[in-house]
Amino acid sequence: MTLQDTQAQERRGGGPENADGNAPAPTENSIEIELKLAGPSDVLESLWGSTIAPKTKTVGRRLISTYYDTSDFRLRRRGFTLRVRQDENDFVQTVKVENGAAQSVMQRGEWSTPTDGPAPDLTKLGDAELLDKIGLIVAGELQPIFTTDVTRQTKKYRVNRRGVGRAHVEAALDTGEIRCEGKREAISEIELELLTGSIVALQKEAARIHHASPLQFQPLSKAERGFALALGDHLKGQKSKLPNLTPEASVEKGLASVLNNCMGHWLANHAAVLDGRDTEGVHQMRVALRRMRSALTIFKSILPVEDYEWLQSEAKSLIGNLGGVRDWDVFVDELLQPVIEARPEDANLIILRDAVDEERRLAQERARSALRSPAYLRFVLELGAWLEGRGWRRAGTQTSLDRRLVDLADEVLRKRHKQAVKLGRNFDALPDEALHRLRISLKKLRYATEFFVSLYGKGRTDTYLIALRQLQDDLGHLNDVAVAETRLRDVCGRHADSNAGALQAAFGTVIGWHSHTLAQVRPRIAQDWLEFTRTKTFWEQKDVRV
């Protein structure tokens, strides 16, 4: 048994196995579990000397890594990165799985071999399965894309925390920069890697360090940051992926999978929200958190009450912090812009747009500082530890946890569908308030359906989901106008300056414009509703199973 195998064995023994065992993954002994925390280098240095195993010997070295790809970025497109790292006179090439094949937020596949010089040679990896996934690359096709140059200090130490188990941890303090054709970006982060032991203990250790001196969550690898720098890409918002569940899955497995999936979706948008250029980032992070809240409600009966309340309120407050940006994004892109295009000579609209831009900027600042706050990282770490440590088991609902997930899914879908149909009764005569309630109910139904698609198969769920999404989209437009009205009233109320009159006028124009178009949308929504109620449902109608 190789050293790596031993480590993987111990690791498997030390912590609960990964919640979502269905995703394609690299071999188990090549999965790396790590957590990264970022902060100013002086703060990190001081933590290094005082909080992170201060008595343990530090080993320091300079690491220069050059990342390679083909000119059509085939490695990157398939979710791989390839780097050659120079450590004094030795060269080591490493392939990592950056996304897709990775299972949960912290786990990445990794393969390494020494090379004779700075040029990579993937055939030396000798892993036919990996080479098959990467695909054929002709000699000379790999080109250097960017270089990371860091001074890395490391120390290995053990943590032993009552109730969460032990871990052997390697901590690394990286300071340096990413370079690419004259462009530079600073690197200053602490990485905690689990060598052996429990993931929960690693999470708790990160929380302890963060408690000593607040740091920030760093979900991006150096490679991802390097590509963003090299390609000038802005970091894009990421859509959710459907959880992958099998029909024989238990409720517990479903809970772990779905929550891991929501958390992954949320954190995948962290960098895009901070970057701020892609409006999808904020939107998707909000969707992820709403999905999470919806999932918590689905599994409420098996969660400890205080955990349920804690998770709901943390997610809710985060959604609130992101809300302003999203509302203004929707307002500008979908409501204001069409009116400006139709009335290019209307100066009031431009004054409104400028005022809204300012509001959006402030909201963006609020969202960013929420993500940089100590409370945010604490929640990320605590939730991570709770998920890995199966915090829900404290509720003592073991029998319910072993139940078949598909039975719970049937129940939830049946209930949510019934509720939506009830709220939509007498659809044509529903007042706005009732439509709003119906919209929320449909959204919950949609999230639940999406969580459980893999239990029923895409073929059975497609028609239903399409009808549901169409209806929800159209109802969403109705809501956008209502939200805009509230937000605008607020902005106009605060501007008592010389622009107040212009803003009022523009406000009237935009809301008036869309109130008129809404009248035309209503019949379409009624049609959507009819289609939806006529769509065949796909779950078991009664408990026919034994």
Place this chain on the structure above:
Amino acid sequence: MKSVLIVNPKGGCGKTTIATNLAAAFANWGLSTALADTDRQHSSLDWLVGRPDTAAPIRGLDWSKGIKKPPKGITRLVIDSSASLRMNEVRELVRTADAVIIPVLPSVFDLRATTAFLKNFTDLKPIRKHKKPFALVRNRSRFGSRAVKRLDGFMVGTDAVDIGWLTDRSLYNEVAWMGLGVFDLRTKPALAIQQDWIPIVRFIENEG
């Protein structure tokens, strides 16, 4: 498994050269590779017979009497098809392949024969419905030559992906005698010739 079909009923357009070299490229990349030959003359399989034991292994499959299921564990399959195939045979082969490569020579006879073939080929359902990517490669060509320019004009108006040209090199023939392809060698001239293959590899990896 990913499979590539090399097809063109016109004889002598370089199907076997492309098939054998592509198989050698996959094998040298460490992939479990098979080379299927539909030709009763067994040109590809004969090449394999001469292949030294020290070279990256390629599994030969005799498809001269029909398509067979490739053995388990194969991750890349290159299919070398015979000249003068009937269209229903082409249809069957296209069905088994993930990507199709059609070599064309810049000669008037080849262009005429290939035009006739393409007319029927592009009528095949998976091709017509854009379900299966196919590409034309100008074989034994030289960039900028008059013949190649004529070939360029010919390629306009087809849905084929343009995957460049393979230069006429004596090395292909020299190493073929030994059961080798240019991807089996690490010499400077061989590495230079391998660069010609980048667009072909890109096509197979990205589209196939």
